[in-house]
Amino acid sequence: MIVKVSQQELDTLTLNEETIQLAVNLIRVNGYVILEGVLPEAKVVELRTAFQEAMDWFIDKHGKEIYLNKTGFNEGTNHLGIFLPFQAPFNDPLVIEHPFALAIMDRILGKDYSVTLFSSNTSLPGGQKSQPVHPDYGARFGDLCNTHLPITDLVFNIPLVDVHDGNGPMEIWPGGTHLLPDNYYGPNGPNPEELAPHMHSIKVHMPAGSILLRDVRMWHRGTPNRGDSIRPNLALIYSAMDRDNRVQIPIETYEQMSDRAKHLFRWQKIGYPAIEPTHE
Numbered sequence: 001m002i003v004k005v006s007q008q009e010l011d012t013l014t015l016n017e018e019t020i021q022l023a024v025n026l027i028r029v030n031g032y033v034i035l036e037g038v039l040p041e042a043k044v045v046e047l048r049t050a051f052q053e054a055m056d057w058f059i060d061k062h063g064k065e066i067y068l069n070k071t072g073f074n075e076g077t078n079h080l081g082i083f084l085p086f087q088a089p090f091n092d093p094l095v096i097e098h099p100f101a102l103a104i105m106d107r108i109l110g111k112d113y114s115v116t117l118f119s120s121n122t123s124l125p126g127g128q129k130s131q132p133v134h135p136d137y138g139a140r141f142g143d144l145c146n147t148h149l150p151i152t153d154l155v156f157n158i159p160l161v162d163v164h165d166g167n168g169p170m171e172i173w174p175g176g177t178h179l180l181p182d183n184y185y186g187p188n189g190p191n192p193e194e195l196a197p198h199m200h201s202i203k204v205h206m207p208a209g210s211i212l213l214r215d216v217r218m219w220h221r222g223t224p225n226r227g228d229s230i231r232p233n234l235a236l237i238y239s240a241m242d243r244d245n246r247v248q249i250p251i252e253t254y255e256q257m258s259d260r261a262k263h264l265f266r267w268q269k270i271g272y273p274a275i276e277p278t279h280e
């Protein structure tokens with residue numbers, strides 16, 4: 001569901017209470033919300049330019065498999081996740097601690113959540129097929145828990161280009177797939193690939209610089225990019241509990257971060273050099 005943010009909210013970088021409530025309820029009930037085109041255009045251009053450079057560097061270094069076997073990355077989907085270096089412009093406050101996203105997540109994840117993924121998903125041109133339909137995380141308690149668990153992990157995506165049918169939009173199955181009993185997300189639960197074709201799905205179209213917040217459990221898949229340029233999504237995960245600590249943050253960078261950003265990244269590898277772009 002797309003929520004349009006008012007000019008006054010954009011100017012003050014503060015969401016009204018009604019907007020926060022609407023976004024929170026949409027995530028709770030529907031699994032996701034989109035705040036349309038909220039990053040300033042100049043910031044999107046800066047991020048897109050740096051991302052293109054990072055992707056070019058990555059493909060130059062690791063892309064032989066694409067060109068040698070002509071199937072593309074990841075079994076022909078040509079869909080690629082790369083971890084990003086924790087440095088400008090990727091660690092901009094409008095990415096890591098966007099006030100709109102935090103205002104919404106504060107209501108869902110409590111005050112003590114943290115960032116557990118600092119990455120990106122790109123649909124590269126030339127994909128042959130869609131990804132399998134999947135939730136991002138499996139069952140938390142194996143086969144044991146047959147009740148629904150609270151929302152504990154939210155993906156934060158920012159598309160760096162306008163996303164439309166021609167360039168590999170994400171396809172989602174909203175409305176209920178994030179509300180299933182925990183054991184449904186495990187290997188013995190219903191198979192999303194078998195059920196999804198009988199269910200309602202949406203291709204997520206959104207302008208560059210939008211914010212998409214979604215429960216990690218909501219079923220989705222990347223689709224092939226029929227265009228001739230990359231379709232990148234920045235991808236962070238905010239989690240109520242510590243999950244993963246692979247983000248390397250140089251100490252000088254950490255010291256310059258706001259108190260909130262320091263708190264958000266407190267479980268990560270502080271005092272380590274920023275990584276090169278790396279395959280997820």
Ligand SMILES: O=C(O)CCC(=O)C(=O)O
Nearest residue numbers: 121169170221222223233
């Ligand atoms: O197309 C996208 O950006 C989403 C892809 C995704 O979520 C995934 O690879 O798990």
